[in-house]
Amino acid sequence: MHIVVCIKQVPDSAQIRVHPVTNTIMRQGVPAIVNPYDLFSLEEALRLKDQFGGKVTVLCMGPPQAEEALRKCVSFGADEAVLVTDRAFAGADTLATSYALAAAIRKLNSEQKVDLVFTGKQTIDGDTAQVGPGIAKRMGLQLLTYVSRIVETDVDGGTITVERRGEGGVQVLKTQMPALITMLENTNEMRFASLPAMIQAAAYQVRKWSKEDAAIEDLTKIGLKGSPTVVSKVFGPTPRSEKAEMLVLENSTLRDVTLTLLQSIFTRQPTLEQDLLDKLSA
């Protein structure tokens, strides 16, 4: 099997803080990590490789420093890593990104037939969940998003059966490969990087492709030019004028404070008390 896993290097958004005065993002010192959702997809790809043999290639469209993220994936067990990097990709929205990645995957496919493409469910910086579906559409791949479990893979028959999370339940879907899968989070546990894999990763030469290497033909489809969406404004959330009414515990007993609070709550939301009474009598 040849499985391609698309990853993205992102700033660790959980650690990002807004400067209280300038209202801009303080990026310095925020570590760059492999998009956490991508790791669930990578782990699933590695499990398929363990089961059926073959090769896992990790692919990333990004600036030169994204090489670090790809190397991390090699340390987990990916066999090959390709960084598609070019100034022309800067400012790409999801449509322009899926165009570039689809071109790169086609190139990889010409080297060795690709059976499955995995992407993460979404990124922690963009949060759109659009690139996976975009790549699938452009390449004519069957799309399976929000996969909670791979039920069965028939390599010879070229089919794959998955469970996909929907509203109120799980769909069981069977399709033909090549297909594109996005894994739901917490569906598996990322393996520890083995010592041999870490050593391999340290010495590994990440393949770097420019837009020409990735056989990208239409330059109007990449980067800022190829992005229909435009950021017209960036701003901080408006602080609320009223802060919380503080109930102080020193001056009164806890019991008094809670009674005052209840009265305040019921006054502020007049229909709530009846709701609670209705629920109790039901």
Next chain:
Amino acid sequence: MSEPAKAPLKPAGRGRNLELSEELKAYKGVWVFIEHERGHVHSVSWELLGEGRKLADQLGVTLSGVLLGGPDEDLDKFAKEAFSFGADHCYITRDPVLKGYRNEPFTKGLTDLVNKYKPEIVLLGATSQGRDLAGSVATTLLTGLTADCTELSIDPVTRALAATRPTFGGSLLCTIMTLAYRPQMATVRPRVMAMPRGDDSRTGTLSEDTLGLIETNIVTKLLDFIADASSNKINLPYADVIVSGGKGLKNPDNFKLVFDLARVLGGEVGATRPCVQAGWVEADRQVGQTGKTVRPKLYIAAGISGAIQHRVGCEASDVIVAINTDPNAPIFDFAHYGIVGNAMQVLPALTQAFKAHLDARIRKVA
């Protein structure tokens, strides 16, 4: 993603086309994709009709619902509900292959309708179905799609859709527009927009189209649907009362106090992302940027610092009560009432107070 900068930014030029062609100017109308599963419409579709109505009124255009489904599904009934929530018209495509969601037939269904009737705006719920479909349709139409919007408005100058969404975990907001492409597509998470009032006297028009796909040509097969056991259902987004716990509770056992209060209030239990990641509660209980958006009448936050990622998930609540030992916790910036104290003492006190109050009121009535 472009680098965020000090607000406001002008849209970057560099040879980009930012002008709408004459052909695209002819695209008119606001559409809402009406998502349904097994006989029931997802409430986010109604929330979007409520929002869509405002946009359509500002533009002076029609608001339409789009319904795709199987011949034995209640699409006409769903259309009537759509009219009551503000739709002027519903587009219906009925076909056996549209029974149960699959990417390929639904993408073709929606894309064909868009190409035929040319709406300027298409809105979908940011659910597993909505996001799967929106990404495929936007790529097929080669147009712009903005995900997880928290605010939608019409720019009076360009008549274009201004879609605002959080960025970088919610620390900043950005407004995104699709100036030179149509339709402008956006997804919105459940509960971000308010549920509109239904008006059963409202009527609308219907039109029906065909799909033109046969089952044998559809590669992905839907073999089964396994419903979640109803006892497992945690319905946080639509809960009227939520009691939420954060890492300030110190250990997972203290969540019992959160559950106790929620029980007395007939409410749901929520939690912050760190608690979910630590395995203290199920992922379905996560409130926030990457969890659920909630808008209960009452939201009680215990031991929660109130970081922006959590704030965006709960700030639409009618009444927010915060309990934290740190008087400088950011939660007090947006809560309505605050108690600086130990949640492990305050929660049981609140539980007792509510219980006593409600019991007394019931006895009075009885």
